[in-house]
Amino acid sequence: MNTIKIAFIGGSGLYKVDGLSDIKWVKVKSSYGLPSSEICVGNINGNKVAFLPRHGKNHNISPSKVNYRANIEILKKLNVENIISLSAVGSLRKDFKPGDFVIVDQFIDKTTKRQNTFFDDDLVIHIPFKDPICKELSQGIFQKLKKLKIRTHQFGTYVCIEGPQFSSLAESQLYRSWGCDIIGMTNLPEARLSMEAGICYASIAMVTDFDCWHQDHDNVSVDQILNTLKKNTNKAYSLINEITKGKIMICSEKIKEVSINSMISDLSHVKKSTKTKLKYVLNLK
Numbered sequence: 001m002n003t004i005k006i007a008f009i010g011g012s013g014l015y016k017v018d019g020l021s022d023i024k025w026v027k028v029k030s031s032y033g034l035p036s037s038e039i040c041v042g043n044i045n046g047n048k049v050a051f052l053p054r055h056g057k058n059h060n061i062s063p064s065k066v067n068y069r070a071n072i073e074i075l076k077k078l079n080v081e082n083i084i085s086l087s088a089v090g091s092l093r094k095d096f097k098p099g100d101f102v103i104v105d106q107f108i109d110k111t112t113k114r115q116n117t118f119f120d121d122d123l124v125i126h127i128p129f130k131d132p133i134c135k136e137l138s139q140g141i142f143q144k145l146k147k148l149k150i151r152t153h154q155f156g157t158y159v160c161i162e163g164p165q166f167s168s169l170a171e172s173q174l175y176r177s178w179g180c181d182i183i184g185m186t187n188l189p190e191a192r193l194s195m196e197a198g199i200c201y202a203s204i205a206m207v208t209d210f211d212c213w214h215q216d217h218d219n220v221s222v223d224q225i226l227n228t229l230k231k232n233t234n235k236a237y238s239l240i241n242e243i244t245k246g247k248i249m250i251c252s253e254k255i256k257e258v259s260i261n262s263m264i265s266d267l268s269h270v271k272k273s274t275k276t277k278l279k280y281v282l283n284l285k
Contacts, residue, residue, distance in 0.1 A: 004041070005248045007050035007080040008240060009071070011087035011186060012059065013229040017051045018237040020044050028077050030070035031277045032115075036061055039074060045244045050080055054087075054186060063163045063185035064113050072193040073118075076280050082137055082200045084243070086236045088229060089158065089184040090166070090211040092176045097207065098228045101145060101235070102156035103138050104203035105131075107188045108180060111162045116189040118196050118281050121274045124264040125196070132191045134200035134255075141202055144242045150235050156181040158205060160188035172213040183211050197281045198256035204239070206232040256283070 008017060020042035027038045040051040052071060055061045075083060089102070096102060119125045145152040159175045161167060163185035167175070175183060187203045194201035208228045209220055259282055267275070275284055 002048070003079045003081055004048055004050050005080075006047075006082045006084060006243070007039075007052060007075050007078070009052050009054050009083060009085045009190065010236075011054050011085070013088060013233045014086050014236055015053045015057060015059070016040070017042070017044065017049065017240055019241055020049070020051070026078070028074040030067075030073045030077075032069040032073055033067050035067055035070040035074050039078060041078070045241065045246070047244045047248045049244060050075065050078060066186065066189075068189040068193055069115055069118060072190065072197050072199070073280060076197045076199060080199060082134070083190070083194050083202070084137070084141065085187055085190060085201070085203045086239075087184055087187055087203065087205055088208045088232065089182040089205040090209055091207045092159075092172065092180050092183055092211055092213065094214075096153060096156070096181055097151075098209050099151065099231060100207045101150055101152040101232075102158075102182055102205040102207065103142055103145075103152065103154055104158045104182070104187065104205055105133050105135075105138065105155045106157040107132050107191060108157065108159045108175075108178065109188050111160055111188065113162060114189045116192045118193065118278060119259075121271070121277070122265070123267075123270045123274050123278065125259050125262050126264060127195055127258055127262045129192065129195065132188075132195065132201075134202050137200050137202040141204060141239070141243065144239060148235075148238055148242055150239070153181070156205065158187055158203065159183050161185055167212060169212050172211045175211075176213055182207065195255065196259050198258060198283070200255060204236075206236065208232065
């Protein structure tokens with residue numbers, strides 16, 4: 001199967017790729033159950049890309065119910081080399097305003113129910129996660145955002161909460177005291193699993209509103225948030241179009257072997273069923 005250089009994962013408000021042609025919705029089986037959706041594969045600006053709506057085509061999957069393992073495994077099966085996530089977030093800083101984009105570079109995990117590793121059977125692997133995001137891919141995206149003159153913060157720490165409820169005031173204030181910049185419910189499991197699968201991952205967070213710590217939080221209407229979400233989605237379309245122009249961005253970081261190189265268990269003592277399950281994740285023969 002030919003390599004797909006980039007797959008886009010769309011969050012709230014982003015359920016398609018504008019300008020995509022020769023579209024095929026590809027059904028790929030996963031060892032981990034049903035993914036969020038079939039994978040949309042098509043061409044844009046002469047480049048083949050894939051797209052996955054994280055919450056399903058009709059946004060009927062809550063953050064806690066997204067099958068992150070299945071989503072990442074099927075992208076690996078399609079030979080995807082780079083994943084770019086585009087997601088709606090809340091802001092924990094005054095200078096990270098609604099409509100701004102943030103290139104995530106760090107995460108804090110406050111989830112409780114997520115299955116965020118492929119290695120939970122009889123194979124022990126401890127991958128390094130100091131840098132959870134692909135720096136090279138993120139830098140390339142930042143340059144594209146600058147060209148488009150989209151107001152962007154080059155770095156940001158994303159606190160990932162379980163949801164589906166939003167934060168209490170005390171929680172929101174606590175996350176601010178930790179130095180968190182934005183808050184969301186989805187990206188961290190994807191970053192962990194992409195690293196385990198040897199796929200470069202970048203996260204573009206699109207601010208829709210201030211979290212509840214902000215004095216004007218209760219004065220913001222749902223219509224205002226939806227309007228910002230729509231504007232952000234249009235900016236995301238422009239970004240995808242820019243990323244896919246000409247020679248598509250390719251990350252040179254060598255993370256494909258990170259899991260193999262971080263293996264503690266002896267593969268010869270691992271069950272055949274486990275190795276079969278992990279065939280694509282670990283590129284096993």
